[in-house]
Amino acid sequence: MKIKPLLEKLNDRWPAKAICIVAACVLYMFNQHTSLERRSLAVRLNVLQEGEMLCTTHLPSSVSVTIRTNAENISHVNAEGITATLDLNYITKEGNFDVPVLVSLPSNLESLDPLEVTVYPEKIKVHLEKNISRAVKVVPYEIGRSPYGYMVKKISVTPPYVEIFGPRSIVENVNALEVGAVVIDEKTESFSERKRIINRNRLVKIDGASEVEVNVEVGLVQGTKSFSNVPIELKNLNPEFEIEGNFFANFSIMGAQLVLDEYEILPGVLSADLGAISEAGEYEIPVTVLLPQDFHLESISVESISISVREKIPVILDESGER
Helix, strand or coil, rough: CHHHHHHHHHHCCHHHHHHHHHHHHHHHHHHHHHEEEEEEEEEEEEECCCCCCCCCCCCCCEEEEEEEEEEHCCCCCCCCCCCEHHHHCCCCCCEEEEEEEECCHHHHHHHHCEEEEEECCCEEEEEEEEEEEEEEEEEEEEEECCCCCCEEEEEEECEEEEEEEEHHHCCCCEEEEEEECCCCCCCCCEEEEEEEEEECCCCCCCECCEEEEEEEEEEEEEEEEEEEEEEEEEEECCCEEECCCCCEEEEEEEHHHHCCCCCCCCCCCCEEECCCCCEEEEEEEEEEECCCCCCEEEEEECCEEEEEEECCCCCCCCCCCCC
């Protein structure tokens, strides 16, 4: 066959021939595509955020990875070795971002031919904030009721502050962290116990130990008790002198309520010492209050008494023994 007739035949109606060739390629590719089988796999999403920023968006725990290959290869496809990663480390400013999900296949899947890999979602919208830290107070709280006569005088925590870190907008609004409840029912003595810090926000982390020691100081309830019209005993008056009248006072004492409930006053609790008087006259004598060492005087109606001292008039008897 001569070259010139061959070229003439090739050039004859060449647009139609070109269209046929393109159509054949398209049909071949379509057939190849439609003949592929698919398998969708749930793959755990790994989030990389080791830089300055933290994600405040709720992220899915997994993504869907779809692999398409021919029927011969599809039986070898499984989730083992497939990784899906959301890399946030490269972002250095706060804001909203659409971050692509990166899929990595093991070598046994990468070598498949043909092979198509898609992931859903392809991108995940995230909100990032700066990772900051601050010290916050640890606050204990008590439940129950102390027995009668006892009270919780003080609750302290060691250490009193802990360091927390997390997204800026959240950490800035955390003023304190609570610990587990301290039960004070039937407690009559001071005690200590370990308690876990309660952290209700998954985005806030505690730097260091998550437990503290709670120290509870238990003491007696202090109360008062009042007494009215208590006689003031006059002591050590020289027998050559005499005083007219009786003296009384009202007073209140303070002490442990349990002890106060049982306390009753004895004679001589209030007294005035007249031993220094050596002649008749007018005197202002301080009142002494004698109390057990567990109590102290809160108030008294009179701190001193005014007395008039006179000499006793001798009694003269007649021969019959009468005055």
